[in-house]
Amino acid sequence: MEPARTQCASAFEVFFARLHEPHDPSAYEAIERLVLCGEEAGFDAATLIRMIDEGLTFEELFEVIESKMGCSQKAA
Numbered sequence: 001m002e003p004a005r006t007q008c009a010s011a012f013e014v015f016f017a018r019l020h021e022p023h024d025p026s027a028y029e030a031i032e033r034l035v036l037c038g039e040e041a042g043f044d045a046a047t048l049i050r051m052i053d054e055g056l057t058f059e060e061l062f063e064v065i066e067s068k069m070g071c072s073q074k075a076a
Contacts, residue, residue, distance in 0.1 A: 011035065011045035018052045034061070041068040 015031045038048045043065065051061055 011049070014049050015045075015052075018049060034058075034065075037062075037065050037069070041065045043068070 015034070035045050035048065038045070038061075043051075048061065051064070052058075056064070
């Protein structure tokens with residue numbers, strides 16, 4: 001099994017490839033925040049990548065994450 005850091009780095013590379021983002025620090029930070037927020041909402045990196053592959057825009061992806069987080073907070 002790969003170490004978590006290696007898996008995370010690999011997931012970031014997949015995100016960059018899908019989003020056609022340059023490899024600069026601000027893009028890395030944005031992807032990292034997206035993955036962390038997605039995980040808080042219950043989505044793993046593979047699910048987020050699949051959603052992008054299925055045609056969700058970055059904005060739509062954030063809306064899905066935000067909506068799921070809102071529902072989770074209401075239930076708590």
